[in-house]
Amino acid sequence: MTERQHFEISDLDSGISLGKDAWIRLRKNRLAVGGLVILVFFFVIALLTPWIAPYDYEIQDLDLGATGPSLKHWLGTDIFGRDLLTQIMYGGRISLSVGFLATIVALVIGVTWGSIAGYIGGRTDAVMMRLVDILYALPFMIFIILLMVVFGRNMLLLFLAIGAVEWLTMARIMRGQVQTLRQQEFVEAAVAMGLSRSMILIRHIVPNAVGPIIVYTTLTIPGVMLLEAFLSFLGLGIQPPKTSWGLLIAYGAETMEEYPWLLLFPGFFLATTLFSLNFLGDGLRDALDVRSAKD
Amino acid sequence: MTRYIIVRILQALPVILAVITATFFLVRMAPGGPFDSEKAVMPEVKAALEARYKLDQPILAQYFSYLSDLREGDFGPSFKYPGRSVNELIAAGMPITAELGLYALIFAVLLGGVTGVIASLRPNSWVDHIPMTLAMIGICVPSFLLGPSLVLLFGVHLDWFPVSGWGDIPGDKVLPSITLGAAYAAYVSRLSRAGMLEVLSQDYIRTARAKGLAEWRVITRHALRGGLLPLVAFMGPAFAGLLSGSFVVETIFQVPGLGRFYVQAAFNRDYTMILGTTIFLSTLIVIFNLLSDVLAAWMNPRIRSDLLDHD
Numbered sequence: 001m002t003e004r005q006h007f008e009i010s011d012l013d014s015g016i017s018l019g020k021d022a023w024i025r026l027r028k029n030r031l032a033v034g035g036l037v038i039l040v041f042f043f044v045i046a047l048l049t050p051w052i053a054p055y056d057y058e059i060q061d062l063d064l065g066a067t068g069p070s071l072k073h074w075l076g077t078d079i080f081g082r083d084l085l086t087q088i089m090y091g092g093r094i095s096l097s098v099g100f101l102a103t104i105v106a107l108v109i110g111v112t113w114g115s116i117a118g119y120i121g122g123r124t125d126a127v128m129m130r131l132v133d134i135l136y137a138l139p140f141m142i143f144i145i146l147l148m149v150v151f152g153r154n155m156l157l158l159f160l161a162i163g164a165v166e167w168l169t170m171a172r173i174m175r176g177q178v179q180t181l182r183q184q185e186f187v188e189a190a191v192a193m194g195l196s197r198s199m200i201l202i203r204h205i206v207p208n209a210v211g212p213i214i215v216y217t218t219l220t221i222p223g224v225m226l227l228e229a230f231l232s233f234l235g236l237g238i239q240p241p242k243t244s245w246g247l248l249i250a251y252g253a254e255t256m257e258e259y260p261w262l263l264l265f266p267g268f269f270l271a272t273t274l275f276s277l278n279f280l281g282d283g284l285r286d287a288l289d290v291r292s293a294k295d
Numbered sequence: 296m297t298r299y300i301i302v303r304i305l306q307a308l309p310v311i312l313a314v315i316t317a318t319f320f321l322v323r324m325a326p327g328g329p330f331d332s333e334k335a336v337m338p339e340v341k342a343a344l345e346a347r348y349k350l351d352q353p354i355l356a357q358y359f360s361y362l363s364d365l366r367e368g369d370f371g372p373s374f375k376y377p378g379r380s381v382n383e384l385i386a387a388g389m390p391i392t393a394e395l396g397l398y399a400l401i402f403a404v405l406l407g408g409v410t411g412v413i414a415s416l417r418p419n420s421w422v423d424h425i426p427m428t429l430a431m432i433g434i435c436v437p438s439f440l441l442g443p444s445l446v447l448l449f450g451v452h453l454d455w456f457p458v459s460g461w462g463d464i465p466g467d468k469v470l471p472s473i474t475l476g477a478a479y480a481a482y483v484s485r486l487s488r489a490g491m492l493e494v495l496s497q498d499y500i501r502t503a504r505a506k507g508l509a510e511w512r513v514i515t516r517h518a519l520r521g522g523l524l525p526l527v528a529f530m531g532p533a534f535a536g537l538l539s540g541s542f543v544v545e546t547i548f549q550v551p552g553l554g555r556f557y558v559q560a561a562f563n564r565d566y567t568m569i570l571g572t573t574i575f576l577s578t579l580i581v582i583f584n585l586l587s588d589v590l591a592a593w594m595n596p597r598i599r600s601d602l603l604d605h606d
Binding site: 133134136141142143145146147148149150222226229230233234235236246249250252253256257260263264267270271274275278279 | 306309310313318321322324431432434435436437439440442443444446447451535539542543546547557558561562564569573576577584
């Protein structure tokens with residue numbers, strides 16, 4: 001890490017930044033690049049869904065019922081005669097947005113918490129990290145189910161609940177980073193120039209920890225998406241008329257013996273997204289040379 | 296070591312108390328009383344029910360009376376199944392869930408451990424790449440997708456295994472156990488590979504080789520103990536994951552375990568059942584985390600001293 005920083009600082013003028021260096025290495029990892037391409041593709045589709053979806057989301061055709069893939073309906077239709085591709089596109093919008101938004105919630109809490117604990121140190125650090133240890137021991141799945149039961153199945157609550165669960169590891173990683181960084185010369189220099197603590201944290205420490213933050217964020221999103229799909233599968237997450245990949249899988253599982261494609265297509269899209277995120281995360285970890293707390 | 300265990304137990308107690316308190320008040324905050332059903336209940340009957348379940352008392356009194364019942368191991372009556380206690384429901388479901396979890400864990404450790412160790416012995420060869428790619432698939436294909444797919448393939452098309460039930464027809468335990476264990480097999484495989492790779496580059500392994508030990512003895516006598524250490528620490532979180540995974544797997548395969556009771560209770564808004572099961576499961580998970588940490592510390596003094604410094 002130390003060597004890398006010297007490399008970055010001295011080589012800034014000659015044009016190879018840490019980001020560029022990492023990008024060059026990431027490009028050599030075919031799996032990671034493949035993952036990135038797929039993710040960008042899904043993301044663009046999700047953004048454009050209201051305009052490019054082949055059918056209207058709510059339109060039903062009960063006479064048609066469930067049909068297999070055809071030229072008219074590429075991925076077939078469900079038991080209400082709704083176009084499955086349209087359902088998957090709208091479901092993907094929700095699954096992806098839960099994944100990204102809840103991860104942002106986790107990211108903000110975790111980075112703030114971890115960097116404050118790591119930078120202030122001492123008793124504050126001990127108390128803050130002990131709290132993280134305690135929360136780690138709690139069975140969160142059960143708690144999220146409990147929250148959904150008590151407060152109703154509300155999407156905003158789902159974001160917050162998942163985000164509130166997933167910040168713990170981020171806080172630990174961030175704290176470790178800050179502890180290393182704050183002993184470095186450039187931080188001492190900033191202190192000597194009289195910058196305030198919050199300024200040093202925001203302008204000097206957090207930007208230098210951006211590698212691990214990116215890597216861990218990429219690896220958190222699939223966890224969050226799984227959690228959403230898991231809850232939706234049980235009927236405790238996203239509620240109709242909205243849909244998500246987890247919910248589509250749940251419906252598909254009910255009728256899979258007669259109409260297996262209703263299970264397999266949504267499953268394929270969820271699994272492909274999770275794959276891509278994991279491969280991209282692993283690739284970024286290698287490219288940015290970050291040791292993850294996960295393995 | 297004794298000090299470490301005592302410290303950890305003292306840490307666990309407030310966690311459990313916090314779980315009980317948070318769950319209790321959360322459940323009490325829920326809109327709608329447990330007896331607000333579609334059928335209109337006569338006010339006297341409702342009052343009698345509320346008196347029986349102590350719902351007419353102030354909430355703090357209810358809390359303390361619940362705590363004192365808990366101290367005797369009494370989770371109270373179920374709201375939705377009159378005449379049955381939460382204890383009975385837990386007693387009926389827990390052995391089944393435990394059995395399912397145990398099979399899943401055995402499957403995970405055997406498959407994951409063997410593939411992980413083999414992969415670590417020949418890194419970057421095909422015995423490494425194939426299991427690690429499969430492990431990635433195992434992590435990315437969630438149980439609620441894997442389960443139905445296995446049912447479709449092995450239950451419906453090939454007709455090798457029954458598609459639902461538990462202990463009714465021979466072989467009906469196979470698919471649920473594999474479904475629940477698959478993701479853990481993947482994690483175990485990755486963890487044991489990483490752990491073994493790290494250990495195999497250590498000096499004491501070189502020493503063991505240098506003194507002429509056969510390679511398999513170096514592996515079994517020296518490398519495995521250190522290399523599989525990360526697994527022990529993983530067991531605590533894995534246990535929690537297996538329990539919550541059982542919610543889905545038991546629902547898919549209609550296994551009458553605690554996970555399915557829990558999901559049903561969540562749908563029925565059976566508040567005492569949710570409260571009791573949450574407390575029961577959380578306590579179990581806290582205890583298992585404790586055991587796995589203590590075991591890991593016992594096997595590796597370095598972790599222990601790290602943890603003590605942290606205090």
